Amino acid sequence: MPLVDLIGIHKSFGTNPVLRGIDLSVHEGQVVALIGRSGSGKSTLLRTINGLEHIDDGVISVDGEKIDARDTDLRALRLKVGMVFQQFNLFPHLTAAENVMLAPKVVKKAPQAELRALAVEMLEKVGLGDRLDHYPDQLSGGQQQRVAIARSLAMRPRVLLCDEVTSALDPELVAEVLAVVRKLADDGMTLIMVTHEMRFAREVCDQLVFMHQGRIHESGPPEQVFSAPQTEELRQFLGGIG
Amino acid sequence: MVEFAFSDIVWNLLLALRWTALLSVVAFIGGGAVGLLVLLARLSSRRWLRRLTRGYIEVFQGTPLLMQLFLTFFGLSLVGLDVPAWLAAGLALTLFTSAFLAEIWRGCVEAVPRGQWEASSSLALTYLEQMRWVILPQALRLAVAPTIGFSVQVVKGTAVTSIIGFVELTKAGTMITNATFQPFLVYGLVALFYFLLCFPLSLCAKSLERKFHAAR
Structure with missing residues (x-):
């Protein structure tokens, strides 16, 4: 059974459909x-997985925790899903x-000694x-992002x-963050x-x-996707980014 | 008729100044507490609550404090509650202050970047937890200077309570003027005392603004 299962996810911003039936396991x-x-x-798809974007239709299930378009209590889901943002979003006063x-x-009421x-x-x-005791504005961007990862x-x-x-x-700061992400992947995250x-x-x-x-156009292992794109759109996208 | 020496005038004004100061403090603390509730309602996800508090704020911002005071004082006696002037004054000023502080603070809360809400949401904090631990501590830094700045308005606003017979600085000034026929001297001293109360607050607001502007 997949850990994360997205079934028929639909989402519009006003009249503009952004996700048009996403299935992903x-x-x-x-x-x-x-x-x-x-x-x-x-x-937008990524942000639906922890409920930062409300979905119009479909079901999201993470580790047995299911939510659909009617659910408003997202705490149980968010306890299972961490998120790291482009802009770090560290709390600047801490x-x-x-x-x-x-x-x-x-949230977890962990005892002070363990914290x-x-x-x-x-x-x-x-x-x-x-x-440990540096404030976000005393850290470089790469360090801030690593703190954000640690926070999650x-x-x-x-x-x-x-x-x-x-x-x-x-x-010059990209590599240190990617190294941390790579290590997480290696550790089985x-x-x-x-x-x-x-x-x-x-x-x-x-x-x-x-x-x-708004749709999954093509997917597969990286070698396949890169070396043998099946559709013109993917070919153009890969060509465009060199 | 009693003769008023200069020192008598100053002394009696100083006695009345205590009531101005006390009323200011009561209005400010009461207004702060009510204002916090209004703020939370103003930011609520329930639309009717937002509308209600918006109406509340508009009413208090859009009518003279004097009318609010009259309506509180005479309105309460109309429904059979015979309240003393000091209570009506305290109540009216509290409501007035709460509306303005709620609006000042709302601006500060909305100045906290959306990413702070998203990050704390993604960490499974509830709305009240986000407010308590993430949003308000940041908004508070922004709010200190304008809040203290507004307290100057509250101090000066207490003057209108003289109309309903509450003996604070302005009322005392009027009474002493009636007894001494020296309006320029007496009201000059009244103005000076208000200034001595307000000027340090203004200075404090300015210095805090600089301090928090530089701080994280």
Whole structure:
């Protein structure tokens, strides 16, 4: 049984359909990249998986936790799904460690003694064990994004959503973030990412999903998708990005 | 007739100044507490609650404080509640302050980037948890300076309560003027006392604005 199962997902912004019937299954430990032009619906699709975007129709199931268009209580789902954003969205009034500890403290009511150890463990995992008490504005973009990853991991999600996590970074800072993501993939974390880093996607992902006009246009293992695109749209997309 | 020496005038005004200060503090604390509730309702996901609080804010922002005071004072006695002037004054100023503070604070909450809501949502925080731990602490930094700035308006606003017979600084000034026939001197001193109360608040607002502007 897949860990993440999307069935017949529809979503419109006003009269503009953005997702037009998406079916996607992701198994435990799989690393899936959503690719496509801007406006193809890939970011919206990612954001439906933890309920940041409300769906108009369909069913989302993550690790047995099912929601459909009528559901409004998303807490159980969000406990299983972590998310990392393009703009990091760290809490600027909290230190790196406090950012990591906040949700375990408030949501899971973890005891104070465990919290600090958790923060240390998570920040060491992303190579920032020496930045515990730094505020976000004292960290580089790459470091901030790694703190954001640690913050998500602290809730021990079953799947991690990554929404263009390197797009807001200076080129020289991209590698350190990708290295952390790659390590998560190697450790068996289930990842669904929207990315423009094609080489990274090719190296790390098990499955590439090409989205076009709100539908999954083509998908498969990276070698197949890159070397033998089946449709003109994918050929053009891959050609366009070089 | 009693002779008023200059020191008597100052002394009596100072006694009345206590009531102005106390009324300001009551209005500010009460208005802050009510304002917080209005703010939460104003930001609620329920449309009728948003509309209701928006109406509340519009009414208090769109009518003179003096009318609000009259309506509170005479309105309460109309329904059979004979309230003393100080209570009506405190109530009217509290409501007035709550409407303005709620609106100031709403601006501050909305100035917190949407990404903060999304990140805290994705971490499974509930609406109240997001407010408590993520949004309000950031909004608070933005709110300190304009809030203290508004407290100056509250202090000066207490002057209208003299109309319903509450003896604060302005009312005391009127009474002493009637006894001494020295309106320029007395009202000059009244104005000076208001200034001494308000000026430090203005300074404080300015310095906090600089401080929080520079801080994260």
